[in-house]
Amino acid sequence: MVPSIAAETPLQDDIRSMVERLNAYLQPLSPPQFQFQLTVEQMAGADATVFVARDEAGTAVAMGSLKVHDIEMGEVKRMFSEAHVRGRGLGRAILDVIEARARQLGLSRLVLETGATPGFEPAWALYEGAGFTRCSAFLDYPDSEYSRFYEKSLSS
Template sequence: MAVTIAVESPLQDEVRALVAELNEVLLALSPPEACYHLTVEQMAEPGVTVWIARDGDGSAIGCGALKRHSQQVGEVKRMFTRPQWQGRGIGRDILARIIDAAQDDGISELVLETGDQHPAAWAIYEKAGFNRCGPVLDYPESPYSIFYQKQLGRASSAA
């Protein structure tokens, strides 16, 4: 079945349900104080772009977002693919869109925080060139968090 990925508003009932499902998954793995969720309202703020993956029937099956913190730093947020769709490259494809958009915006560094029990996510980030690092932005050090960063930049010609 064909999957499409497009920039969409998170303020749709179906996307709200997808994000609620993501929150349930995360809260089952980490204590609430170690979960740094953006609400759908925060996802709709200027400076945040949200991609939604949809199956051939038009149902929302995955999401991811780019939150711009400055002209130099962007953050990968709200990456999720519904369990029955995992393992099909949807997360990888959403992440590629986020990286491309960040590069197009001239962002030089992407960062993210993910949980300590998400090895499938780690594999996606690492295959995309992200490296583990210490805490990023204003996240605290936590045994429940794994941090990643990726330097971006377009190839430049020698002067």
């Protein structure tokens, strides 16, 4: 059975724990000043929607969020799957839900920043497989050797 995916508040103990595991996973991959992590409290803001995948037992096993920046642009943030479910398509399923929500909101562009160092290859494959293309730095992200930027047009 495919886990269910729904918008949820990140202000739950299991989601807080998942964010801690995500941060621990990312910590050794790039210098701290090049890690742009939303806190759980920021993820709970009115400009963000967090999507959580839960298995049959109701355990949170993956997540991702959409942060809306303006009437045109949304950003994919905090994508993570627990180690025991990686490679099963949950990241793509969450990314598809994020894109559907962005389209529902009338956004015309999705962007994201991810790491550019070894360890991020699965993320690159996920985003490129979902139709994202590399782009230059956006918003206030610094252009550095530690970041890779992607975008996807949602205009038909």
